[in-house]
Structure formats: C-alpha cells, structure tokens
Amino acid sequence: MSLDAYGWEPFFERQLPGPPGTETGRVRLATARRVDVFAADRTVPVSLPRNVGAAAVGDWVLFDPKKRIATKILARRNALARNRPGHAAKRQVLAANIDVALIVAALDRDLRPRQIERYLTSVLASGAAPLIVLNKADQCPTSEEVARMLRDADARYPVVMTSATTGQGVDTLQGLLPERGTIALAGPSGAGKSSLINAMLQSQRLATASVRSQDNRGRHTTTRRELVVHPNGCLLMDMPGIRELYPWSTPEVVDQVFPEISGLGQDCYYRDCRHESEPGCSIRAAAQDGSIDPGRLASFLELRREQEELRRSVAERHSGAD
Numbered sequence: 541m542s543l544d545a546y547g548w549e550p551f552f553e554r555q556l557p558g559p560p561g562t563e564t565g566r567v568r569l570a571t572a573r574r575v576d577v578f579a580a581d582r583t584v585p586v587s588l589p590r591n592v593g594a595a596a597v598g599d600w601v602l603f604d605p606k607k608r609i610a611t612k613i614l615a616r617r618n619a620l621a622r623n624r625p626g627h628a629a630k631r632q633v634l635a636a637n638i639d640v641a642l643i644v645a646a647l648d649r650d651l652r653p654r655q656i657e658r659y660l661t662s663v664l665a666s667g668a669a670p671l672i673v674l675n676k677a678d679q680c681p682t683s684e685e686v687a688r689m690l691r692d693a694d695a696r697y698p699v700v701m702t703s704a705t706t707g708q709g710v711d712t713l714q715g716l717l718p719e720r721g722t723i724a725l726a727g728p729s730g731a732g733k734s735s736l737i738n739a740m741l742q743s744q745r746l747a748t749a750s751v752r753s754q755d756n757r758g759r760h761t762t763t764r765r766e767l768v769v770h771p772n773g774c775l776l777m778d779m780p781g782i783r784e785l786y787p788w789s790t791p792e793v794v795d796q797v798f799p800e801i802s803g804l805g806q807d808c809y810y811r812d813c814r815h816e817s818e819p820g821c822s823i824r825a826a827a828q829d830g831s832i833d834p835g836r837l838a839s840f841l842e843l844r845r846e847q848e849e850l851r852r853s854v855a856e857r858h859s860g861a862d
Contacts, residue, residue: 546578547637547722547775548600555614558602562611567599567636568767575610577601578767586610597765597777598636598722618667620724621788629853631788635724635765635777640717641668644727644736647680647701653693654839658785659726660697660797661843665789668724671698671716675732678703693836704735714740714772722767722775729781737768737776791847798840801832815841 542548546566558564565577565584573588575595586603588595588610595601600614616636624630635641641663643656656672663670672690677683683701690699698716702709713736717723725733767777787793795802801823805813809820816824826832 543580545769545773547598547720549617551617552600552614559611561604561606562602563605564600564602564614566767567595567597567601570595570597570599570765575599575601577603579605584608594633596633596636597767598638598724600637620662620666620668620726622662622782623786623788623850625784625786629850629857634726634779635666637722638666638668638724638777639721640671640723641666642671642673642713642723642725642727642733642736644673644675644725644731644733646676646728646731647674647683647686648676649730651686651690653690654835655728655785656690657797657836657839658787658843661789661794661847662785662787663726664796665787665793671700673713673725673727673736674699674701675736676703676705677701677708678706693833702736702739704732704739707739710736710739717770717772717774719773722777724777724779726779727781728783731781733781734778737778740770740776741768786846787843788850789847790851791844794840794843794847797843798836801826801837801840804832 543564556564563579565579565586567575568578568583569576573590575586575588577584577586584603584605586601586608592610593613595610595613596619599616601610602612602614603610618637619633620635620638620641621631621633624632643659643663645651645656660670674683674687680686687699687701700709700713700716702713704710725737727733765777765779767775770776804822804826805815807822808815808818810818813821815821823832823837827834827837
C-alpha cells in the first residue's frame, strides 16, 4: 500500500524532505515512548525519544528504518483535544489529523444531550466534521423520538441510529463516511464504539465487553487509541471512553454550538454581558419567556465559563514563560 492509503496529502508533503535515509509513517498505536506506524509496505514498531516529543494516534512521523527510532513528528493538520482533568490548562491531544468525528452515545441508558454538546465543542474546535451516532437503538423503544429531539435541537449535524448487535443503521452510517479520510469514534465508555467498528469491518477486529448490569455504565474496554483500515479505504480510530470531557476549545466555538442562544447576546444592553444577573440581558429574557431551552442555556453558560477560564489560564502561562 502507498502512503496515500493512510491519509498522506500535500500538507504533509510540504514538510519534507527529512534527514537522509528516513522513512515516513502514520501512527496507528501510541504509548508514551513507543509508536507503531503504517509505513508504505509494512507496520513498524518505532521508539520515540523524548527530544522528539509526544505523538498521538493519527500523527505522521519520520523514522530511521534501521534503528527504528523516530526523528521528527510532522506538524498536524488538526487535532481533537481536551483539557486534562485536574489541570488549569494542560492540553491532551486525543486524535491527530482527522476528517470526521463520530460522537457515539448509547440508547440503553438515559441520553445526555449536555454530554453531546461537550463533544461537539471539542470536534468543532478541531475542524473535523461531527456526526452524531445513537448506538444500541435495538434496546430503546423510543429511539425515533430521541433522534427527533436531537435533530430538533440542532439540525446542522446528521443523527444516525445504529445497533452494532443487529446491524440496524450500520449501512446508513457507512454511506455517510468518506471513502478517503480518517474517522475518529468518540464517546463515553459503554457506548459501543468498538462493537460499531467491528460491525463496519464485519469482523471481530477490536475487543469488546458488556456494560455493568447494575447501572448500564460502560467498562473501559478500549484502553488505547488505535487506527484501523476500513475496506472502503477510510481509516477508523477507536478511542477510550471519556466520562467527563473538558473541551480544549474557545468561547467562540461554544457560540457556534449554541447559535440560537449566542445570537441573542448581540441584543443585550451591555456589550460584555455575562448573561447572569445583568439588566437588559436578552438571553435571560428569552429563557424566562420559554424561547430557549433551559437545559441548553445552562450548558451554554457552563461551557462558556470553562472556555473563558481556559483562555485566561493559557494567557497567564504564556506571559509567565516570557
């Protein structure tokens, strides 16, 4: 296979040539100091020296094929990232160089729209195209109503219902995937991401496990990110479940996720209105008369505060470094 099959494109080509004798490969598995890469004709385990930096699944690296040591990580076209829990501002790249992100939620438990909004905030910040997947539809008799609720809240993003167990909706989902490109599957533990990939590949390529019977909470079946090749030519990236996602994004992206709310802010009396207790707040007025959903408003305000705090923390860190 050529590197084109693994997503090679002009953006990365412009970063060559590398040192004499080096090869190029795409990271399919990554640990702290070791990566497995797709090279042109094989898969190669490669050591990752500290001076090279940290690689994420989906990155492109230059490596010495004889010593099997990475010499450089190429600049990323984009990245899906989060703020590490417990840190004021510490960016963790979850996936690199992706084209589409499937936000996978499970219908065998109460749907959490607020969680989906958090994933949307991360995906839009990365520049990837989001697609919402409601998996385990066979275990929810009201799955059509749930899907309609999400579409009514925001019709901009496709919502697909699937069941990795019965095959429901899998063909529809695959019809929406690009023939060439990298698709990351993101979502909480137990959403069935690995099972969904197996259904699309029509093989038991990835390990799976059942959810806990007492509360339908997912077990962390996937403990590492992995890139696999789909028969149609695209690449699928399985990702470990994240219970609470703190997006690495911006307040402006949050505004994009909630356009029906952020647009009203232009009519607030104060230009810097925080939509809390200020007089003349058009967003609060809309909430009081029922024009906007109170749950989405609470989510908007929380994400806005998080991203404003993140921006301040990053600015303070940079000023301290200077």
